[in-house]
Amino acid sequence: MNAASLTAPVWQTSRFRIDLTRPQVMGIVNVTPDSFSDGGSHADTRSALLHAELLLREGADILDIGGESTRPGAPPVPLEEELARVVPLVREAVQLGVPVSVDTYKPEVMQACLDAGADIINDVWSLQRPFANGQGDGVAVVAAHPQCGVCLMHMHLEPQSMQIAPMHGDAVPQVVDFLAQQAQRLLAAGVAAERIVLDYGIGFGKTVPQNFALLARQAEVLALGYPLLAGWSRKSSLGQVTGHTVPRDRVAASVAAALLAVDRGARVVRVHDVQATVDAVKVWQAMQAEV
Numbered sequence: 001m002n003a004a005s006l007t008a009p010v011w012q013t014s015r016f017r018i019d020l021t022r023p024q025v026m027g028i029v030n031v032t033p034d035s036f037s038d039g040g041s042h043a044d045t046r047s048a049l050l051h052a053e054l055l056l057r058e059g060a061d062i063l064d065i066g067g068e069s070t071r072p073g074a075p076p077v078p079l080e081e082e083l084a085r086v087v088p089l090v091r092e093a094v095q096l097g098v099p100v101s102v103d104t105y106k107p108e109v110m111q112a113c114l115d116a117g118a119d120i121i122n123d124v125w126s127l128q129r130p131f132a133n134g135q136g137d138g139v140a141v142v143a144a145h146p147q148c149g150v151c152l153m154h155m156h157l158e159p160q161s162m163q164i165a166p167m168h169g170d171a172v173p174q175v176v177d178f179l180a181q182q183a184q185r186l187l188a189a190g191v192a193a194e195r196i197v198l199d200y201g202i203g204f205g206k207t208v209p210q211n212f213a214l215l216a217r218q219a220e221v222l223a224l225g226y227p228l229l230a231g232w233s234r235k236s237s238l239g240q241v242t243g244h245t246v247p248r249d250r251v252a253a254s255v256a257a258a259l260l261a262v263d264r265g266a267r268v269v270r271v272h273d274v275q276a277t278v279d280a281v282k283v284w285q286a287m288q289a290e291v
Helices: 045-057 079-094 108-117 136-144 171-188 208-216 218-222 234-241 247-263 274-287
Strands: 010-012 017-019 024-030 061-065 100-103 120-123 150-153 195-198 229-230 269-272
Touching: 024 247, 024 274, 045 061, 045 079, 045 247, 061 079, 061 120, 079 100, 079 108, 100 108, 108 120, 108 136, 120 136, 136 171, 150 171, 171 208, 171 218, 195 234, 208 218, 208 234, 208 247, 218 229, 229 247, 234 247, 247 269, 247 274
Parallel strands: 024 061, 024 269, 061 100, 100 120, 120 150, 150 195, 195 229, 229 269
Antiparallel strands: 010 017
């Protein structure tokens, strides 16, 4: 099959066929005490659900729930603790009428969240991590589900070491090769191409120039034939170029990066600052309507 033929105007998920003919804004809901930007702000089910409802009022199309920080140097969270953080929130969030994504790399959490009604698995490890008992991995979980969506991300090394020893050389072909291999694993397991979205992994083991090279050369990732999710929100590379050391001060830079990603073909942007991003995308759409 020609890779270019895989591109579809939809993202098939558990309950929704998401229209990708227009950019989708994915709002971040972290149920964590230590995420790099908003750790501790929504660390229980009630406050996280209220935040999710706020993001929907601001215009979010998709909610992305995470129970473990993957910031550089972040320690792993025990399985039972992540389950306790995430599953109760997923059960509530799936009643809000929008696609619910779960940001996790543990197959056990993936399975529990899909059983609770989640629509999308968003994995920084690209479904490579095994079950605790060693029997299978995230590919098996996704392949066993009839139609959940999945986002495969590129990460160099792992959170504890990725920014201590970032990638060398031209990151773009390395990222493209990795994502192609991971997508092929899913296709071989029987997962339909329209369920797959790719993420080149800004800030996950890459230098500042490498991150911006991936943005400038998004077309090389898109040539694989899958929709692209871009996750620039409040990342440290934006702080490096703007001088803003506090993540919350990077809103304007985050919106600019999201819009540049959209203009270069990304179909989903994962963001903290939903309202500002939604407004910017509307301006871009108004321009596109006149082109």
